[in-house]
Amino acid sequence: MTAPQGEWPLYEVFVRGKRGLNHVHVGSLHAADDASAVRNARDVYTRRNEGVSIWVVRADAITASSPDEKDPLFAPAGDKVYRHPTFYSLPDDVPHM
Secondary structure, X not given: OOOOOOOOOEEEEEEEEOOOOOOEEEEEEEOOOHHXXXXXXXXXXXXXXXXXXXXXXXXXXXXXXXXXXXXXXXXXXXXXXXXXXXXXXXXXXXXXX
């Protein structure tokens, strides 16, 4: 899917906060190119100096699953019991588990 003639492409913006470990989706914007998308995202979404890193991704480059596909998409992980540590015994001296 491409932007209509004369319209700038849509970018999705992700910001990592000073205390955060993950980038969080904060919104969208239109920009002429990648570099101006980063500058515009900085101006719009980090005005109070709260970010340390910004990612911008063209919306037409994102492929996502649908929430309606949740059960069939994630069901195969349920039969892999080794991924669920319910049958492992932990030593008593292991904290916070």
